[in-house]
Amino acid sequence: MDSLPLLADHPYASFLDQVEKPARYAGGEVGSVVKDWASVEARVCLAFPDVYDIGMSHLGFKILYKLLNDDPRTLAERCYTPWVDMEAQLVKRGLPLVSLESARPLRDFDVVGFSLQFELTYSNILTMLHLGGVPLRAADRGEDDPIVIAGGPTATHPEPIAPFLDAIVIGDGEEKATEVALAWARLKREGVPRRERLVAIARLGAVYVPSLYATRLDPDTGFEVVDRPLASGIPFPIERALVDLNKYPFPDESPTGGPEAIFDRMSIEIARGCTEGCRFCQAGMIYRPVRERDPEQIVDTVMRAVQRSGQDEVSLTALSTADVSCISPLIKKVTERLTAERISLGVSSLRAYGLEPDLLDELKRVRATGLTFAPEAGSQRMRDVVNKNVTEEQLLETAERVFSRGWGKMKLYFMIGLPTETDEDVRGIVETGARAAGAGRRAAGKGKPVDVTVSVSTHVPKPHTPFQWAAMDTLGEVGRKQRLLKDTVRPYRAVTLKTHEAHASVLEGIFARGDRPLADVLERAWRHGARFDSWEDKLDLAVWEEAFTHVGVDREKYLGTLPVTARLPWDHIDVGLEEGFLAKEYRKALQSRLSPPCGKVAGMFVHHTNLDDAKADARRLVCYDCGVACDMTQMREERLTFLDRLGAHRRSLPVLTDAGAAPPVAAAGPSGAPASDGGAERASVGGAERASVGGAERASVAATEPKSGDDGEPSRAEGEAPHRARRIAPAPKGRGGFRYRFRFEKAGPMALLGHLDVVRELPRVLRRVGAPMTYTAGFHPKPDMTFSPALSLGVISLDEYVDLRLERDLDPAALDALVAAMSAASPRGLVFSGAVKLGPEDPSLSKLIAGARYALAFARSAIGGDAEALLAARCSAALSAASLPIRREIDRLAKMVDVRQYLVRAEVGGPEVHAALARAGLVGDLVALEVEVDIRGSGAVKSSEVAAVITGEPGEAPGAITPPPHRAVRLQLFGRTSPAGSAAGERFSLFDLERARRVKPAPERTAALPLAADAE
């Protein structure tokens, strides 16, 4: 039987607490926008084909969400792929997948817009359409169904997913999203038939409507290619949209305050596109030319974003941040502005060359235990093939610099399976790592630890790159090369080799260069259980094998070498490159010839960092006439303007100076990869974060959500070495500031958030209202706060506390105003209800809290009979018992807990309890218990355990007791005038400082409060 509803009126309310991370589905974050449906012309559901935790970090999603919601004519709501447990619940209950904001099914929207980031998320698109009540195939959709559109990097080669989409936006989405939504909604209101509406959408330009194009078999390859348009006036080929980024400032707010996202920071896109021309990198080709945002605009956005989000970390991102022309002065400017805010700044894309010694000195001050670089290939010949403009000398010099500064670890990312690769190149990967370790050993000095991790993934040839015609290594060949790597690494004790399972890469390779017949394979695999294929532990190869065999698709044709003259399944998409440019680059690759970065002076790896030098250098900028037709004069002038605006007039401008005054600085890789091997910090999680591209961040996939201490494996970085580190300037010794105790309620979506999420949220709330906290001392300063004992997921509380220190001295009136402001700046369900100032003599929460009162609410029907009488009898039986043992399992380890030792009182709840339940949002024909339990430093019991021993039935495992469905509300936390374990003393409020000061805590109460596992 289901629990009582937790979120009033939400269709998932009765079972949200039965799924993992229920807050993923609850919404209510700060910055989420719920608009009146009747007030807008077009309603868009932004659908992300992966789980909330990954989708929430996606820059393109944030851009479109803000843009559509800022426009009075449109609204945008969000939906993420439900995790498999939630999907099972929805299927079992016949419930639709709904949006986070208004809990409406996808089918109710005018537009459902998917973000196409990665080929292995396609099965999740089918899950979302199916659960959202939208027919899977575009051909099956009726007049009233929404238009299903998509955009993002894989939209440039969409044929395998095309039959499931009505329209695909090519290129930047900023203008097209609104244009398509409004046009579609208007035509629908006017009663225009669906097909005619689609033709009109196709005529908008930069929109590919697959159903309006005929296909044919290409005799050279056997691919089904797009042949011709079936309607007049629609584009062929379909050219991409390209926007002026400075007309669309990066959003300074987006939803925050839900469950932790994989990249839990405010990422700001500073440029789109890349100059480096790595030949394996699709983003570097399809988002040309590089477009830099106005640095003044960036600085303003950063400051507003910090204030609005309250986040303690900002990240400047681009495909290759190190190649943004004004990056050094920009970092300095942002750093200056963030001084004193205690906000750490992440900067992606530091790399092997141009890594200044003073920057390394700065980085060494962080907690990082190592640095990460991506040379991509193990020999100079191979690096020339892929156009990776880095030499071994630069790498070794970097290794020396890294290890001489005391780092003990360095991580290098490589690929195998690159075109023309020989066994020598493969062995060269390990040997490069070994030479880096050797250089590091010499630099580090005798006896110092040196460890170089060599991480090797498999190259996937991608459309619209010079390698689009190259063969992908077979699984057998990948396996052979991986064995070769393992054999080669054996003698090198300082080198740690990591290889990656290649099945997923091969599937990605098939769908990347796939054609329309793969849609049948996709649907078949999905119908037989394919879900979250990018998650290593979810990829079910047998399902895919069966689907390929059943549909009769030969996988090999997608993996072999393709004729350069053949028509390819993505040739109808024009990403702006001149015909022949990719082939020319491919030929140069096969001849191991480099193409130096474009948009820079020949021979220069980095841009001038000051106006004097930039003005003095009159040399031409490199250009290969790739087709996107950059205006080189304008490019040069814009760079001068940006340097001027940043005040970077003279040479030798330090990048990061004045360590004592500087705010925390982090350096992050283009993939957000941790600089610290072993990622010591929460925010430096692995998986992948790509720079925003085309209105859609090139996100990729974390197989699992990494935790602190995880290796933090990033997706491949194109073009430079990823770093992620974090420097927090040491706080002054001693505990400054002014001490306060705040009381708050935690209900609705907040009751579904884990304790650590709440702990994370509070400093953000305070930052949003401009009430900075003080920090603990030392090199790892943290906000100085102590919470009352953690609650289990789903338990509502009307009486929670936190002791914290603020920098400001506030009188009672100012404190009241702050409390009100904090509630207004909090996610839905987090309400602050009071605060008192504490003196140095006031005991901490951990010394004061002696017990808690709970209301345990049951549906009367779940108890049956005379529910009150039955529960009263159960209460007196429980209080008469000498012991009430129950089995408690933590991390699959069981122990017996005697609830009786903690149970002080249990009785049927009266009007006061029912009033509290109503306040907590629990209504209906309820019967309630009121229970009082001790909380001791040595332990406590959960409300569910109390409910179980009083009302439950024995479960299967020895000592297990299952309570009837119920909902718990913590009514009160209190101190007691008598020692813990005694009901004789009086309870007193934790705001009653007079009494609190008089109480001498019992010895066992002087210990820290028990952790979440032991207490609620």
Ligand code: SF4
């Ligand atoms: S037009 Fe020239 S400078 Fe611009 S992206 Fe192409 S090659 Fe680079």
